[in-house]
Amino acid sequence: MDRTLANFIRALRNSEVRISTAETLDAFNAVELVGYRDRAFLKRSLSLVLPKTLDEKETFDACFDQFFSFEDVRREAPGQVRASEQPDAEGATADDSGADGQGEGEGGAGGDRGETAPAGGDQRRGKGKRKSRNALYAEEEEPDLGPGEMSAPTSALGA
Numbered sequence: 001m002d003r004t005l006a007n008f009i010r011a012l013r014n015s016e017v018r019i020s021t022a023e024t025l026d027a028f029n030a031v032e033l034v035g036y037r038d039r040a041f042l043k044r045s046l047s048l049v050l051p052k053t054l055d056e057k058e059t060f061d062a063c064f065d066q067f068f069s070f071e072d073v074r075r076e077a078p079g080q081v082r083a084s085e086q087p088d089a090e091g092a093t094a095d096d097s098g099a100d101g102q103g104e105g106e107g108g109a110g111g112d113r114g115e116t117a118p119a120g121g122d123q124r125r126g127k128g129k130r131k132s133r134n135a136l137y138a139e140e141e142e143p144d145l146g147p148g149e150m151s152a153p154t155s156a157l158g159a
Contacts, residue, residue: 005031008067009050015063017056023049039068 009024019027026049034045043064051060 002028002031004036008063011067012050012060012063015059017051017059017063019050043068 005028009019009027013019027046030045030049031042034041036042043061046064047057047060051057
């Protein structure tokens with residue numbers, strides 16, 4: 001199965017374009033016949049197979065143009081280095097994620113996992129505690145109480 005076309009069909013479905021399994025198979029057959037070399041011909045071929053209504057055709061056009069746009073890659077000269085690939089003063093690039101080997105990618109598939117990890121152990125005691133970027137995982141900071149500080153408020157309640 002062609003992953004590029006499958007991802008494009010997934011993007012169309014996420015954009016509210018209804019595509020059946022039979023239409024998906026027709027799209028795979030169309031791509032097998034026309035290939036990816038001629039972008040305009042590919043767009044015309046897939047537009048005959050996938051969208052059905054005028055609204056879906058408009059959505060298809062927008063999705064196709066966005067999904068199959070390679071402008072950023074073409075603008076750069078072959079020997080040109082992207083800004084994110086240029087080393088900084090320490091010799092690391094902007095794409096480098098640090099010594100732990102976990103990059104901060106989209107969708108939470110990496111990065112600093114301590115920010116969203118459940119509070120417990122060292123984090124509850126204030127070690128490595130950070131504010132969460134996601135309110136879903138936000139937690140109020142509790143002051144560190146020792147044994148004497150904790151018993152004073154509870155004894156006042158009993159009196």
